[in-house]
Amino acid sequence: MTAAALARSFAVGGAARPLASAVLGIAVALGTAALLVLLSGRNPVVAYLALLGGAVGTPDRVAVALNKATPYLLTGAGVALCFRARIVNIGAEGQIALGGLAATWLALRLPQAPAVVLPVLCALAGAGAGAVWGGLAALVRLKRRVHEVLVTLLLNFVGVLIVGEVLHGELGEPGAGFPQSPLLPAAGWLPRLVRGTDLHVGILVAVAAVVACHLVLWRTPFGFRLRVLGASEGAARYAGIGAARATLSVMMLAGALAGVAGAIEVLGVHYRLIEGFSQGFGFAAVSIALIGGLSPLGVLPAGLFFGFLESGALAMQRAVGVPTPLVSVIQGLTMIFVLAAMALSAARARV
């Protein structure tokens, strides 16, 4: 069933067009940025070769990109489900923060726990904390009718400050040069997937979550309800769909996914909680969900693309020495041009 659907989603007829336009968009973006690279006194060809090499040049680089993509996939899939139900959830940043916090707290509490169990427990703790934070936003939305954009945005700030506070206090490593927790017990670290690289099992979790979200959205009554809710409030009421329950569920689900992402960042990348570790993931999740067409399977290419682009661009910056701001320029331009090209081709396809 899934294989069939997957195949269909990527079938030549379905994916060739958006793929072609995405490539076109990327080309235009890189072309534009090349002028700036040139201005900065570097050779754009050399720079872009370095970008490519930095993205996929060695197994190690691929591992870096996949690790980067992991939180994007998890949060993107959750946000996509929310947006499907027309709930504009921009709260992934705070949910990641608290997910990482909960995972850290548990790992430091259970230093004796065995290696297989501890990461799982910590990820569950992360999921729980993220779900609570997402659910809190949903409750304020539902009970007090404050718009979810506002609630999730404000809760992001609060979530990040909570991390600051616990690192200042209880969970902070005494004497550390930066607000951070002590190193977590090694039993809590995520196992590596490929020896010799940093690739951890997080990417498997992320891909599994994406596929699960796909099934939930397209193959379950719950997903159907989300889609109806997003498409027409009046019809949802008429179909007997409880907006409150669906909103709460999907926000908690997305929160849980973000929480897991936070736990994975802590357990797989940093091995400790660090102030600011969640920065920027919330908006990245929104971008990836939307570029992925609000379809979890669409999040897969979008999230991976972001992971590879980012790791490639940073590697390029380091290798060729183009000014760091150009990394942001390339990212921003790529997003805009890819979107525009894809939207244009979609419009053409419709006519």
Added chain:
Amino acid sequence: MSVETALVELLAAAVRIATPLFFAALGGILSERAGVFAVGLEGMMLAGAFGGVLAGHLAGSAAAGLAASVAAGVLLALLVAVATVRFGADQMVTGLAVNILAVGLTSFLLRGFAARGEAATLRVPVLAAWPVPGLAEVPVLGVVLFRQPPLTYAAVVFGVLIAVFLARTRAGLTLRAVGENPAAAFAVGVEPARVRLAAVLACGALAGLGGAVLSLQQVGTFTDAMTNGRGYIALAAIIVGRWLPGGTLLGCLLFGAADALQLRVQSLRLPVSSYVIQMTPYVVALVVLAGLGRSARLPAALGTPFRRE
């Protein structure tokens, strides 16, 4: 220090913090009421802040700085408008992308223009306060309202103009209709794309001025990413104010007051860390809004591209 002076101080601070937010929010109101998410406010503000300092520095005049702030905001808005209105790219992602782009581009250009890739600093004199003769001497209100630098007065003027424009003119009605139901507007002879283009450009101009408040009026220099999330706060203020200039002004002031309060509460030596106290503005905003419990309705076509058959 007396309670009264403390209060005056607090209100004056609230006005200062609110001013850049309000400019950006006004722009956001125009854009969103025409149906285009104003997620790019942050980037447009930053562009405005940068353009203002750069031109102010090169031309040596505040007027040139302000004009360049507007131009820079409009330029970025043009990118948003073309991508979203002409091509139908997703508005939210375009906005986020523009914000990323603005950070990189301003930083890159600053070095390019000022120092060939090295660390650079541009400095311009800040816009001085213009006390309103007579009114400035009124106790309390005089300090809070009538001893302001020019852009603060301008913000108020723009607020009134935009409120009137939206409520009382046919063009304003058209703009609102495009944000609610572009098909219906199209059916009475309106070109939704043109309206949206104009609204987004106006948004860029106002957000650019918001950036100018930061760089030209408050700090007198440009530093990388100096808007620091104010564009997002402005977006929040718009929702608080339900897409009305008056309400949005209150939203900005609420946030300004909470932030000003936070700074002052830190001086009280409470038994909590600054991290907790820094939550004040956000928690206050949440609690106040939850207390009011009034729902906000987005313009119905916000975020939806209009394509004719």
Added chain:
Amino acid sequence: AQGGKVAMLLPGSINDQSWNAAGYGGLQKLKEQGMETAYSENVQAADHIEAMKDYARRGFSPVIGHSGRFLSAAQRVGPEFEKTLFVVGSGSGGQGKNVISLDLANEQFGYLAGALAARMSKTGKIGAVAGLEGLPNMVASMGGFRLGAKSVRPDVEVRIVYLQSMEDPAAAKEAAFSLIGAGADVVGGKLNAGHAGLVQAAKEKGVWTIGRSFGHTQIAPERVLTNINEKWSEVYATAVPELIAGRLHGPYIAFGYDTRGTTGGELRYSPEREFNAGVPPAVVAELEAIKKKLASGALRVKPTKDDARSGA
């Protein structure tokens, strides 16, 4: 001149006239010494490890993380690249042989600044704006500031406000206004790009301030008493060759008035002068005396978290 390749990771933008600019200045110094250099700005937490590894793999050594926040990553990466030296500017420790923290004796400069501020205050109230409460170097700087102020004038009121971001000049200005509004007539602090806002506030309100670079003096020549000029260029220029040569050993090396090679930092108004002309000679002399005590080890400043607390 010597060979070698050195890379630096910076947490913010080299344009900040402050922390990152100072670190970048160090890199420039090493370049002048003939080393090949590379750097990345605005390195986010998620990229710390990756960036360090990348430079290490490409043969850079030392790889400098210019902020305590890079210590964690350096400790992670260090064991994997034993031949590479990882230097953490303003870190608080090391690991093995190849992860070393260089730091400034922030408490000493903070102490001097506090003493200066207390002496220059007419109202008996002084203030400071900073970020990242609780961080060791913040505790050192701000705690030192408070202790220094109290040491010369026990009744002085010292208010400290912490901001969420050290890079936000407008917010810093507002924070300074809040201190000035509460009566402070000298405002110091420790911010990055935000510091310019602090100086701007002092300029507008006509109170004294203490900057972090000569750039701040230029903003308000009349109002800047002096700058806590962190001489990271000297620190790196002195320490890095020594480290490479194996003459200097970690894990933690702090530079202050009591160390050889460089004092790590200094109070300096401009290249020509130490203090604003408005600082009375008596105060200058008093500060000089403190400096001597610091240099001789007769005075050891040991601020606690509570000394650096927010509020009065």
Added chain:
Amino acid sequence: MLAMRGIVKSYGAVRANRGIDLDVPAGAIVGLLGENGSGKTTLMNVLYGLVRPDAGSATFRGRPLPLGSPRAALAAGIGMIHQHFMLVPAMSVTENVMLGWRAAGSWLRAAAIAERIVQASRAYGLELDPGAVVGMLPLGLQQRVEILKAVLRGADLLILDEPTSSLSPPEVTALLAVLRRLRDEGRSVIFISHKLGEVLEVCDEVVVLRDGEVAGRRAVAGASREDLARLMVGRDLPPPVERASRAPGAEILVVADLHACDAAGVERLRGVSFSVRAGEIFAIAGVDGNGQAELAEVVGGVAPPTRGSVFVDGAEIVGGVATRLAAGVAHVPADRASVGLVRDMTIADNVVLRDVDRPPFCRRGWLDRDAAREAARRGIEAFDIRAEGVDVPVRTLSGGNQQKVILARELGRGPRVLLAVQPTRGLDPGATRFVIDRVRALRDGGAAILYVSTELEEILGVADRLAVMHAGRLVGVMRPADADLTRLGLMMAGALEEPPDAAALYGVLA
């Protein structure tokens, strides 16, 4: 006055217009007829500029009319009343009228325009509160806004695309009078309607479309309903199925003292009690907006009552839509566009909209899409829905075909109770006949049917017992045989009230 030539418009594989010529003389009312999906709306949208044709041209008053721009059409003097209302729900009536209208002034003269709306609405018998928010108005009133908006602006050629679908008989009469007045002033009108009576009454000639082509054109004088119907369908309509008379059975649906408020807190139901028996069609007549739609919503569980109860088969049902569905209550809602359908979802999705939790559409927690498609295919077959397949979004269907999707879903459920609000709105005569036959068959199978319509003729034809609703209450209950049009008209206008006794309400009319 108007000459359209060779208009072609395709949507993908669907050829909505395949080379249509249309002429409209000055001072004439031309009826445009055709089955659902035959291309009427498309043709008019092309004329008005909303839709760009693939080929074809038009001249208006001797000058070429650029197609593809409403602005150009408006400037040339063409106005249009849209089948799918072009209104801004969040705005007031006045704002909707002022939108895009130069006469409203650059500085809006809202008070003056409101005054004009009041006057015009009186003059045309289409009373409206200019300050009301359009989205809060019932469809019938929204239709008045749509009409007023176009009429106030004045046009040399006025296009009306099913303008009467939600109007009551007096409103229709008033509207037709307006059209005649326009004609007498030398203006032209294109009038689209499935109600052949209206067409015969007001049109000078009719043009019939079939499958995107002109199937015929004839003068109305001397034509009969049957003639027109034959022209449209291409064959004679079968005679309606007559029922074998039968005594009403047990009480199935009982409604007791129902009260309800709308979103704005205005009380729309003010104590409604009645019952519907097995094998009975209980019809409710009334001007739209008197609480009929709300009644169906409350009984259907979509909106909560503020007081009162609903019983099915003797058991009170409390709770939302789910409980009604479980009790076998089907519901064809008043608003197909924003309630009855999810326009952006596929036909298959819409057919299972209210049953995704149940087999065969849901098995062991998973959706069975093939089962949904199968059900949709059956619906398309049974209701003759013109669509490219079951996977196209409902939004691409013509208005009448959208309505059929709802009917396929709700009637296909085999309900015990059917709440049908304007079920034949927008359906062509053939489809209307079919639907009524299906409803009757349901009734004959023992279901209880609550049938709401603004159209008296239909009500009299279908009802076993009928009631008039006014201002949230039933103001009269009678057998169709006893109904007298004047009396009904007075009741609908609220000028006459014959408080029904319990026997009438509970279905034992002598």
